[in-house]
Each structure stands twice: as C-alpha cells, then as structure tokens.
Amino acid sequence: xxxxxxFGVEIAIAEAIIIVILIIASIVASILSYISENxxxxxxxxxxxxxxxxxxxxxxxxxxxxxxxxxxxxxxxKTILAFDAQRPPHPWHELRAEMLEQLVLxxxxxxxxxISAITQIYATAAFVLKTDTKDVPxxxxxxxxxxxxxxxxxxxxxxxxxxxxxxxxxIKLLSSTSWLYQTGYSFLFHGAPKxxxxxxxxxxxxxEDVSIRATCYDIMLxxxxxxxxxxxxxxxxxxxxxxxxxxxxxxxxxDREAAIPLLIKQLASDIYQVRLVSIxxxxxxxxxxxxxxxxxxxxxxxxxxxxxxxKAIIHLDKDGKEIVRSIAPDLNLELANMKYVADMIW
Amino acid sequence: xxxxxxxxxxxxxxIIILDLMxxxxxxxxxxxxxxxxxxSKVIEVVPTIRDLPLLHPVTVIIPVYNGExxxxxxxxxxxxxxxxxxxNITIVNDGSTDGTLxxxxxxxxxxxxxxxxxxxxxxxxxxxxxxLAKHNAxxxxxxxxxxxxxxxxxAGLNLCRTDLFVTLDHDTLVAPDAIFTxxxxxxxxxxxxxxxxxxxxxxxxxxxxxxxIEERISKNPLCxxxxxxxxxxxxxxxxxxxxxxxxxxxxxxxxxxxxNYVAEIGGFDYKxxxxxxxxxxxxxxxxxxxxxxxxxxxxxxxxxxxxVPDTLKxxxxxxxxxxxxxxxxxxxxxxxxxxxxYGVIGFITYPFFLLGEIGCGFIISIGYIIGAxxxxxxxxxxxxxxxILLVSFGLSLSLSLATFFLxxxxxSRYKGFKAKLGLFFAAILENFGLRQFLxxxxxxxTVRYMFGQRPxxxxxx
Numbered sequence: 001x002x003x004x005x006x007f008g009v010e011i012a013i014a015e016a017i018i019i020v021i022l023i024i025a026s027i028v029a030s031i032l033s034y035i036s037e038n039x040x041x042x043x044x045x046x047x048x049x050x051x052x053x054x055x056x057x058x059x060x061x062x063x064x065x066x067x068x069x070x071x072x073x074x075x076x077x078k079t080i081l082a083f084d085a086q087r088p089p090h091p092w093h094e095l096r097a098e099m100l101e102q103l104v105l106x107x108x109x110x111x112x113x114x115i116s117a118i119t120q121i122y123a124t125a126a127f128v129l130k131t132d133t134k135d136v137p138x139x140x141x142x143x144x145x146x147x148x149x150x151x152x153x154x155x156x157x158x159x160x161x162x163x164x165x166x167x168x169x170x171i172k173l174l175s176s177t178s179w180l181y182q183t184g185y186s187f188l189f190h191g192a193p194k195x196x197x198x199x200x201x202x203x204x205x206x207x208e209d210v211s212i213r214a215t216c217y218d219i220m221l222x223x224x225x226x227x228x229x230x231x232x233x234x235x236x237x238x239x240x241x242x243x244x245x246x247x248x249x250x251x252x253x254x255d256r257e258a259a260i261p262l263l264i265k266q267l268a269s270d271i272y273q274v275r276l277v278s279i280x281x282x283x284x285x286x287x288x289x290x291x292x293x294x295x296x297x298x299x300x301x302x303x304x305x306x307x308x309x310x311k312a313i314i315h316l317d318k319d320g321k322e323i324v325r326s327i328a329p330d331l332n333l334e335l336a337n338m339k340y341v342a343d344m345i346w
Numbered sequence: 347x348x349x350x351x352x353x354x355x356x357x358x359x360x361i362i363i364l365d366l367m368x369x370x371x372x373x374x375x376x377x378x379x380x381x382x383x384x385x386s387k388v389i390e391v392v393p394t395i396r397d398l399p400l401l402h403p404v405t406v407i408i409p410v411y412n413g414e415x416x417x418x419x420x421x422x423x424x425x426x427x428x429x430x431x432x433x434n435i436t437i438v439n440d441g442s443t444d445g446t447l448x449x450x451x452x453x454x455x456x457x458x459x460x461x462x463x464x465x466x467x468x469x470x471x472x473x474x475x476x477x478l479a480k481h482n483a484x485x486x487x488x489x490x491x492x493x494x495x496x497x498x499x500x501a502g503l504n505l506c507r508t509d510l511f512v513t514l515d516h517d518t519l520v521a522p523d524a525i526f527t528x529x530x531x532x533x534x535x536x537x538x539x540x541x542x543x544x545x546x547x548x549x550x551x552x553x554x555x556x557x558x559i560e561e562r563i564s565k566n567p568l569c570x571x572x573x574x575x576x577x578x579x580x581x582x583x584x585x586x587x588x589x590x591x592x593x594x595x596x597x598x599x600x601x602x603x604x605x606n607y608v609a610e611i612g613g614f615d616y617k618x619x620x621x622x623x624x625x626x627x628x629x630x631x632x633x634x635x636x637x638x639x640x641x642x643x644x645x646x647x648x649x650x651x652x653x654v655p656d657t658l659k660x661x662x663x664x665x666x667x668x669x670x671x672x673x674x675x676x677x678x679x680x681x682x683x684x685x686x687x688y689g690v691i692g693f694i695t696y697p698f699f700l701l702g703e704i705g706c707g708f709i710i711s712i713g714y715i716i717g718a719x720x721x722x723x724x725x726x727x728x729x730x731x732x733x734i735l736l737v738s739f740g741l742s743l744s745l746s747l748a749t750f751f752l753x754x755x756x757x758s759r760y761k762g763f764k765a766k767l768g769l770f771f772a773a774i775l776e777n778f779g780l781r782q783f784l785x786x787x788x789x790x791x792t793v794r795y796m797f798g799q800r801p802x803x804x805x806x807x
Binding site: 019125 | 351381385392461534737741
C-alpha cells in the first residue's frame, strides 16, 4: 500500500474513533449537565430550607447542620446572594455574618492558596462579602497578570473593607494604563466606606505622579464630596489634559463657589474637551451667572459643545430658548433640551 | 498513474494538514472558552461586577439597506441592552428603496437636525439628511445615497463621538448583556483595539420587540446547518485565532472597535463587501507595522442573533460575495504573506486563510474535476477516493461534533432536548450536500475573481 494511503487509513480510523468518543461524550455531557444542574438546585433549596428554619426559630448559625456536600464556596455564595435578593427578615444579617465567618471564609481561606485560577476566583469572591485582617496578606498576593478576575475580587474586597495596600496598588495600576481601562475599575469605588475615602484622599495629598493624581480625582467623584487640602489649581493649570479635566470635575464637585468663576474662564480654552466639561459642570452647578459666557459657545466649531451650551442655557435661564434662537437660529431647540452623548462622556 | 497517485497524495496531505490546523485552533481556543465561561459563572456570585453599569459610552452603528423587516427589532434589542443609557445608536440608511427610512422616522419621531459632521473618514456617496429621535437623543439617523455597507459605516463613524463603537447588522439582535460583555472584555484586555462578538442564528427563534423569547433551531435544514457552522466558527474558530494572536476576521455583524485606530486606517474599505475581514486584517497589519502592543480579542459570551440565507440561491450569493471579498482583502495585504514583520499573522494565519479557508474550495473542486475525469476514462482508484472522502468527512464531522460537545459543556445557547438533537443531526447532515455545495460555490467565486469579476458594492450580504 502507498505510504500516504496507509497514513490516510490510519487518520480515517483515528477520526472514526474520535467521532464515536465525541458522540458518547456528548450524550454523557448532556446527562451530566442535566443531573448536576438538578443537584445544585436541590442543594441550594436544602441550604435555603436550613437557613429559613434557623431564621424562623431565631437560632444562631450551626455549622454542623451543613454536611460536607454543601461545602462548596460557589454554592454557598449563590445561596447567600439569592437570600439577600429576597430581603429576608431581620435576623438574616446576623445569621449571614455568622455563616460567612464559620463556614464560607474558612473554606475560602483554604481555596485561595490553590494553584487553580478557577478555585482562586471563587475563593476571592467570598472575601468580597467579608474580610478579616488576617486575610489581607493572602489577598495582597493575588496578582492581576496571573488571575485578573481573582484580582478584581480582591480589589472589591480591598475597597469594601478599606484595605490600604490593595486600594493603593489598584490606584497605581489604574493610573498606569489607558483611561479607557480606568473607567471600568474606578466605578468599583462607588459606595465605598469612609476608610477607603481617606486612603484615596491621603494618596492624592502625597503623590506627585500626574496619572495617579488624575485617577484619585476621578475616584473621589464616586464619594460624597470631601474637601481636602490640596492645590487643585496647580492641577487645573497642568499641561496634562487628563489631569486638567479630572481636577476641573473635582473642584466643581466639592466647591461650587470656587468652581464657577474657574469654569467660566475655561470656556475660552482652545481644547474642546475642556470647554465641554466646563459647560456641563456649570449646567450641573445650576450656575445662572454663567449664561452669558456659555452663550458664546453656541457657535462653537464643535457639535457637542454647541449642543451642550444650548442645553445648559435653556436649563439655566427661563428665557434660554430666546437666547439660543437669537444667537444660533439653526440649532433645533426641541432636540437641544435632551441628554446628548457628550453628557455621557463627561 | 503516477501522476494520479501523486495528485491523490497531495489532496490527502492537504486535508490532513487542514485537519491539524483546525485541531490546533480548537486546542488554542479551549483556554479562552473555558475561562470566559467560568468568568460568566463567577460574575453570577459577585454582585459588584454583575450589577455594574455599562462602563463606558459606546456608539452602535447600524447600516441598513432595504431592511424594514428587522431594523426596528435590531434597534429595540440595543435599547433593551444593559446600560442602554450610555449607548448611542446611529442608524445609517444607505439609500433604501423600501420603507426602512419611513419606518424608523415614524417609530422614533425623528426630526431633521443641522449637524456638522466631520470628514475624518472619506465617505463616497453623499449624506442627504441627519435626524435625531424626538424623545431619545441617543438615537440618530443618517440618510445617505446608496454606497454599500462600508460607505454607510464610514458615514456613521464621522458622526461618532465616542471612543468606542460597535458595528451591528440591521438584521441582528443583541442579547441584553452582549454589549456589556464586549465592553467588559475590551476593558479587561490591556491595549485592546477590537473585540469580536459571537453570532448565533436568528432564523427559527421566537422574538418580539428586540428580545429573544425562545432560542430554537430552525426547521429549515439550510438554516440548521448554518447554526452548526456559526457555532463552529464562533465558539472555537475566532476564539482560537484570538488566542494565537492571529485573527484576520471578526463578524462585521457584531464587533466592538476602538474608533481612533479605525479612523487612523481610514475606516472601512469602500470597495470590499467583506469589509469585516479587511478591517481586521488592516488593523493587524497596522499593529505589526507600527510595533505597538495591542490586542484583538474575542468574547464568546457576547452573543448576537443574525439572519442567515434560507434559500440555496441566497446562500450561494452570500458566500460568493464573501469569497471574493476575502480574496480581495488578502491581495490588498499581500505583503503580510510570510513576512517576519507580521509574526503569527504572516507565517500562520495568512497562509492558512489563503490556502486553507479560501483556497480549500478551489483545491477540492480541482480534486472533484480530476476525479470525475479519471472516472470517465476508467483510471480512478476507488480505494484512494474512498479513503480521501472518509478522511475529509471524518475531519468535518469530528470538528462539528467537537463544537457541539463544547457548546454542551460551556455556552449552551440552545436549551432543551429538541434543540440539541436538532443541532446534533444538523452537524451530521452538513457533510452530505451543503459542504460540497459550498466547495463548488467558493471555487466558482475564485475563478470569477481571477477573471476580473468583482462583487457588487451595494448589497448587504
């Protein structure tokens, strides 16, 4: 037989075997996925039943009620979250805390040391709900490059529980990558506790790094307004556009009195993003005194600046429509008074 | 006889090497498919991520030509998306002659506006009017003269104010979390410039107001087989190439791009109907030429459902256009071929696409012709032919079944026993008729291209 033909026969046989294996594997996979889904649902219902019973009888959490088959971090987290969504009666928060402390976190502490990225991901997800001081060294060891999702969970835990080392390392990471990338993570700071606010404020006060400062300003917008002793003017006058914009947004957020004249001055900037941010912030600050200055932007070369100016004027002045009509008669007023994409960006 | 044997050997080796390449792709894709799948499972138990809003504003550009049937469904699906308040929709009516324009204007009460759009990207055919929706300033409509999908996309890009945009076909519905998932993968991939989404088949599915109510396999065998083909292509094909950093094509029907890089290369190629192939190739070339760290990624979990041809005539027409468009793109960037400057793209992807994906139809068809001639002059060796056919069938069947198996254990799009059974039989049926039809179609398209014929720019295939 020709050697190529012989090889072809071997390949055909190998393919036939693979096909048979795949058919069997597909059937087995279908059955197993059906069974495992049922098993998981069954176990979840059983855990829920136990928890409900404890709640009804106002009893403390008892680890012995949960046999080993329930010792699965993902299953336990899923159940806790399902319970949270149902808004169960008051003792739930105490019971939840006990359950995390006695069952979930000990499991997570074992799993976080695993070399498996998947196991680490689930383990770190548990720390998002509760973290102790003793867990910090383990969380600090998780690196972005090795496991981005586990690292994300650690960041959330760090933000939620004010872990300084993790928060600072996250801010440094955010500042060293593109601002697009930043947007995803800076939102994690929304609703962070006061301890985390102080960490960010402290870093902003201490660092000279332009990117880190800009990142800190953006993060501060996620917190209730805090005035801190820093030279914001220096940053507003910076040559770095990202820092400049971040500082403008920050000052508008924390100090209305100081911000309004500053923003009016920035309307004359030759950078369209600065004009846009300034108009938008004046609009948000309800700065009626800025109407005449904003009106000069109605014939701006940039479409989003013109539209934002029209919207701001209509909002700020009861005769806003007349003002816009007289200066920019081509601008469609009905449409001007609506949210525009520029608002989404800035 | 020696010549015939040599030819048989060549075809056998060709199929075996093709086999190995697909296996390599399958293996390469496993990591990203499993990790992506596990991530989606983890997100279920981390509310901070699960409840994240859309993280960055994005523009969805929907070019449409005579698409009154599904254009509204497509727009509604975007409006139903997670984070829709940060999504700007730009519909580009490319000179439709049906009721598309009127339908969109009436439904969203669009009003004409005087918008100065940039000319950063060249648009060949004139923009006539621009409209804005009365009650939702996130929806804009560009009405322009007919000029083809690429031209329409470029017009949309000139109005784009966000740094990211998504291309979406007018007959494509996105899952509620699809754009969010694309965005999430984009933001997670350092230096990403494009993220491809995954396509599923809309034909046969039950949908209403942009929402997929029930995902079904179509009863039309042609559509069912294409469901398998798309699953294979999007579950491991694209994911595998992305992992090998050798992507040359994403679905133009649903891909996220960084606007600045697309603008830098002048937008979409006006003369090419396979503009999705060309733009990714071009972006890859740009990466290599300018030596910047960047990635073209793929998000298997970001799903959109698109219509596919349901008649052989339409299928032929679509695949002919794709074949010619792909050849054109490869010729346009022929300097990539075996050029060390382009790395994996130059040494693996480009040759594979040239000789494997695009060349396959042509080479196999030559095999059929020579086989027929040999049979006619009684020179055929049935043993050789049988083994070649078995190896070829075995390859495609095992790949289809591998995809089917992967879909069962990861992104199981088709729930329900009937749908899975339908998919299984479609995977087998694909190899008895349609595959051969496609081979012939691609071969004829290649020959027509070689004789100077080009696909018409206008149709949206």
